[in-house]
Amino acid sequence: MTATPPRLEVQNLIRVYDGRTVVDDVSLTIEAGQVTCLLGPSGCGKSTTLRMIAGVDMQDAGRIFVDGSLVCDTVFRVPPERRSIGLMFQDFALFPHLSVAENIAFGLPRSDSTRMARVEELLERVALSGFGPKYPHELSGGEQQRVALARALAPRPRILLMDEPFSGLDERLRDGIRDDTLALLKEEGAAVLLVTHEPHEAMRMADQIALMRAGRIVQRGAPYNLYNAPVDRAAAAFFSDINILEGMVQGALTETPFGEFLTPGLADGTAVEIVIRPQHLKIDFDRAGKGPLPTAVDGTPARAEVARARFMGRESLVEFRLCHDGRILKATVPAVFLPKPGTPMWLMLRRDRCFVFPKAG
Ligand SMILES: Nc1ncnc2c1ncn2[C@@H]1O[C@H](COP(=O)(O)OP(=O)(O)OP(=O)(O)O)[C@@H](O)[C@H]1O
Numbered sequence: 001m002t003a004t005p006p007r008l009e010v011q012n013l014i015r016v017y018d019g020r021t022v023v024d025d026v027s028l029t030i031e032a033g034q035v036t037c038l039l040g041p042s043g044c045g046k047s048t049t050l051r052m053i054a055g056v057d058m059q060d061a062g063r064i065f066v067d068g069s070l071v072c073d074t075v076f077r078v079p080p081e082r083r084s085i086g087l088m089f090q091d092f093a094l095f096p097h098l099s100v101a102e103n104i105a106f107g108l109p110r111s112d113s114t115r116m117a118r119v120e121e122l123l124e125r126v127a128l129s130g131f132g133p134k135y136p137h138e139l140s141g142g143e144q145q146r147v148a149l150a151r152a153l154a155p156r157p158r159i160l161l162m163d164e165p166f167s168g169l170d171e172r173l174r175d176g177i178r179d180d181t182l183a184l185l186k187e188e189g190a191a192v193l194l195v196t197h198e199p200h201e202a203m204r205m206a207d208q209i210a211l212m213r214a215g216r217i218v219q220r221g222a223p224y225n226l227y228n229a230p231v232d233r234a235a236a237a238f239f240s241d242i243n244i245l246e247g248m249v250q251g252a253l254t255e256t257p258f259g260e261f262l263t264p265g266l267a268d269g270t271a272v273e274i275v276i277r278p279q280h281l282k283i284d285f286d287r288a289g290k291g292p293l294p295t296a297v298d299g300t301p302a303r304a305e306v307a308r309a310r311f312m313g314r315e316s317l318v319e320f321r322l323c324h325d326g327r328i329l330k331a332t333v334p335a336v337f338l339p340k341p342g343t344p345m346w347l348m349l350r351r352d353r354c355f356v357f358p359k360a361g
């Protein structure tokens with residue numbers, strides 16, 4: 001029995017512009033029905049990667065396969081329109097002179113007798129039944145986005161490439177449209193590669209996230225894994241605010257204001273950074289200069305003073321100044337917790353939520 005090849009497989013793509021490698025050895029596989037988010041900061045090479053897969057830009061090295069068949073290497077090249085790849089880009093420009101129905105039908109052959117039935121089906125699926133005769137300028141941004149999605153899906157592409165498809169939408173509309181879009185994508189069963197620079201969007205949409213930085217994929221996995229087991233400090237920082245404690249390895253241990261951390265496998269004298277997200281700092285009250293007792297889970301408590309507290313809606317953000325070295329640590333607390341600046345308190349770290357990295361550079 002031979003295993004089914006992945007819907008999309010990208011091997012070692014490289015793209016050089018003006019002597020600068022902007023996509024640097026990118027490999028990816030996506031199965032049918034799965035959503036992969038290519039996530040990374042502006043300029044890291046996300047759109048360039050997408051353009052090469054779509055066939056509108058040519059790689060300098062690397063190969064692309066769809067359902068196990070070669071679509072493109074540096075010699076052979078299937079033209080974009082024959083790749084069964086749907087595209088939806090940031091400015092998802094609808095054709096202004098075509099009605100909604102004509103926009104959606106655009107990629108379907110005129111000879112296809114089921115053409116109008118497919119258009120009606122998609123209009124219903126994106127909750128725009130009856131909108132067929134309208135023109136794009138008569139629609140809201142969210143409605144236009146849904147038409148663009150229907151247009152991209154109409155020819156039943158095997159792969160759908162989406163480049164920041166929600167970025168033009170009102171913030172409050174976005175989550176609802178993301179969820180509806182995801183439900184439709186799952187029904188249609190295409191393999192989806194969605195580009196975004198927003199971690200929130202990637203976590204909401206993706207089965208798999210490929211975290212990209214400076215042309216390279218630095219980590220790939222389920223959202224849970226990227227959030228809870230980041231490969232380095234920058235990967236941790238991409239998903240939330242972080243706190244950093246610094247230390248030096250001595251006999252496989254690193255001493256911190258919160259007690260010793262096990263840092264096995266690192267040579268004596270290695271500088272390390274211990275990273276923790278604000279929601280994993282625990283706060284306790286000061287009882288006449290005393291704090292809680294140390295535990296194996298939370299280590300040694302460290303004394304701190306409130307520097308600033310702000311109400312953020314769903315949570316409060318409290319900044320503490322560690323008495324040990326004056327370092328500021330941020331903690332988030334659900335609901336309203338607004339202690340006065342200068343209030344003495346004790347902080348503990350959820351040790352199972354700390355990430356230890358050798359200091360970069
Ligand atoms: N046609 C081109 N010629 C020269 N340089 C280019 C070209 N297209 C992109 N670049 C450069 O390649 C780098 C990667 O661009 P790309 O558009 O892939 O980034 P991105 O990750 O999509 O960023 P953003 O989130 O801002 O859209 C950038 O530094 C960009 O200036």
Ligand SMILES: [Mg+2]
Nearest residue numbers: 046047048163
């Ligand atoms: Mg881009």
